[in-house]
Amino acid sequence: MSESPPSADLRTDEPHPARVYDFYLGGKDHYAADREFGQRILSICPQLRPLARANRRFLARSAALLAREHGIRQFLDLGTGLPTSPNLHEVAQGVAPESRVVYVDNDPIVLVHARALLTSRPEGATAYIDSDVVDIDRILEQATRTLDFSRPVAVSALALFHFLPDPQPAELLAHLRERLVPGSFLTISHVLPALQEVADAYQGxxxxxxxxxxxxxxxxxxxxxxxxxxxxxxxHWRPELNPAEQGSGAEIENLGACGVARKPGA
Incomplete structure (x- = not known):
């Protein structure tokens, strides 16, 4: 567990969403306040830990599928969170080393870790944009330094939109879809209303x-x-892509949902 003081004032005495999620995943970039809050949430819903880990495995399976079977070489990840291996660029570049990945977050905690850890293979590229995800015009403008939007791009927003009130997700996605060419992809994961008690605990x-x-x-x-x-x-999203992960998953059914969709026309 990381307990050494960070290089900036990252308020380690208060729980933080990215660090609490890291705790669920079994990472090391969290502090006592994050663990205490995370344990309280897990006492309400023990399934949250396997759900978080299943969501991370979904990221790896979906990114590998897009790179391997659909030829995607450009990825834009909204609301990146703390780096947890395998990261998106590790998966994509593991299939196609020339893949280019742009990460987006506006969290100083994430920024400190991302700049240190999200390093590309020499054949490809990774970049980090410090921005609120709702500022989609700014994101797209900066992403063009790394990505070519005249070619297909895979956009991912995992465990993100339940942190945004309506109509923000629909509005930013509508704008984003206009900019993406046919053959581009959108990957989303989201918690379901069965987690209302957890949501209430987070609200406070x-x-x-x-x-x-x-x-x-x-x-x-x-x-x-x-x-x-x-x-x-x-x-249950394409578990056959990694047989080692297969199992019933009954404990997390109806707690979260995910999908990958393609812009038609190509």
Whole structure:
């Protein structure tokens, strides 16, 4: 566990969403306040830890699929959070070393770690944009330094939009979809209303915007076409892509949903 003072005042005496999530994942970049809050949440919902880990494995499976089977070489990751291996660029560049990945977050805690850890293979590129995800115009402007938006880009927003109230996710995604060319992809994961008690506990400390049901999450994809198996819980989204991870996943069913969708027309 990391207990040495960070290089900036990152308020380690208060729980922080990115560090608490790192605690759920079994990482090392969290502090006593994060562990205490995380343990309180896990006493309410022990399934949150396997859900977080299943969500991370979904990231790896979906990114590898897009790179390997759909030829995607450009990735834009919104709301990156603390780096936890395997990171998106590690997965994508493991398939195609020339892949280019842009990470977006506006959290100083994430920024400190990202600049140190999110390093590219020499054949590809990684970049980090310090921005609020709702400022999508600024993000796209800066991302063009690394990504070519005249070619397909895979955008991911994992465990992000439940921290944003309506109508922010729909508005930023509508703008983003206009900029993406056919053949681009959108990957989303989101918690479900069954976690309302957890959301209430977060509200008093760190804030959790809006829990959405499966129809509302599906609507966020807009005119993009969901890949099989459509919207599913993270454990059951294409588990055959990594047989070592397969299992029942019954303990996290109906707690979270995820999907990958493609912009038609290419």
């Amino acid at each position: 400390t760190m804030g959790l915007g809006t829990l959405r049901d499966k129809d509302e999450i599906t609507a966020l994809f807009g005119g993009f076409e969901l890949l099989d198996p459509g919207l599913a819980d993270p454990h």
